[in-house]
Amino acid sequence: MVGSRGSVRRLPNSCRNAFPDDRGPGGIGKTTVALAVADRLITSYADGVHFVDLAPVGDHRLVPHVLAFVLGHAIHSDDPIPALISYLRTKQLLLVFDNCEHVIESAAVLVEELLRNSPKLHVVTTSREPLRAEGEHVHRLAPLAVPTESEGLMAAEALEFPAVRLFVERATARLDSFELTDADASVVGTSAAGWTGSHSRSSWPRAASTPWGFVASRPT
16 A cells, blocks of 8 residues: 555554544545454454445435445435434444535534444544544545656655556556556656646646546547
C-alpha cells in the first residue's frame, strides 16, 4: 500500500477505545487505508466486518437505510435507527462507513446512537472533514511525498516518491500498458502532487489532473 502502512498499523488500536475517522482530501487513499484496516481486523469480530459506501447516497435521510441493506436486515419504518440499535445491540462487528462528507450530520447521528447502545460494536469512518461526533478520534492522512522540483525529473527518480507511485498504480489500473517514462516523469511529478491533495489543482492542465486524464491525453 503506497505510503499508508503506518496508518494501517495505528488505526486498529484506535478502534478499541474510540471510533477512528480517517480524514484527508479526495484521492489521498482514505478508502484504501480503511479497507486495509478492516482486512487486518476481520478475524477479531465474531459477526464480521461490513463496508458501507455512502458515496452514491444523495439523500442524507437514507443513511440508516443503506446500513440496514448492507447488513441484510429488512426494516419497514421511516425511522430505522431504533430497529438498527435493537439488531446490533449484542453484535460483535466492525462497520466501515466510507465517504461520509456529503451526509456528515446523518452519519454522525447514526454512529453516535449505535455506539452508545451497542457495546461490542466498533466503527471506522472516512471523510474529508471530521464528523464531530462523540467518541471520534480524527486520524489525518498526510499528503504523500512529492517531488519538490519536477523539471528534468527522470522516471526512476520520480518513482522514489509515494505520490508518483500511487499515480502510476491508478493509471495502470486504467490502462494496463501504461508505463512511466523519462519523457513523462516531469509532468507526472507535477500532476501527482495536486492529485493527492498536496497543492491546488486550479492552475494545472485539466488532462493532467488525474491519472486517467493523463493517460487519455498521452500520445500513442
